[in-house]
Amino acid sequence: MVVRRIASPTAEVLVEKAKSKSSSRTKSRKTPRSVGSKNNSGAPPTPTPQRSATKHDRVLAMLQLKGGATIAAMVHAIGWQPHSVRAFLAGVVRRKLGLNLASEKTKSGRVYRVAAARPQSASRSETAAHG
Numbered sequence: 001m002v003v004r005r006i007a008s009p010t011a012e013v014l015v016e017k018a019k020s021k022s023s024s025r026t027k028s029r030k031t032p033r034s035v036g037s038k039n040n041s042g043a044p045p046t047p048t049p050q051r052s053a054t055k056h057d058r059v060l061a062m063l064q065l066k067g068g069a070t071i072a073a074m075v076h077a078i079g080w081q082p083h084s085v086r087a088f089l090a091g092v093v094r095r096k097l098g099l100n101l102a103s104e105k106t107k108s109g110r111v112y113r114v115a116a117a118r119p120q121s122a123s124r125s126e127t128a129a130h131g
Contacts, residue, residue: 070110
């Protein structure tokens, strides 16, 4: 093992912190986990709490409303920046989920809504079959 001398007192503190973190990590790895020790009383397990609606779920719910939703409404509802909402619409709603996202310009601004699911193109299904 090579020991280096560090001239800076700040660097010595950082080295000591790194050593203490690594030693605490190795100690926690060495302790064995007991299997099934959480509920030994024989009582039925408690149900896990329902996860609250995620931001993705909230945006999708807004898009499925009959009136749709504007970018401004989604920004206000979930706290994202407008460019992040637009990226979510293009990347997740259109590409990953394959939903048909329709937009319409109205007096109150552009309104987005999810229409019927779009059919997959033949080129994608052929690529998946051959790939």
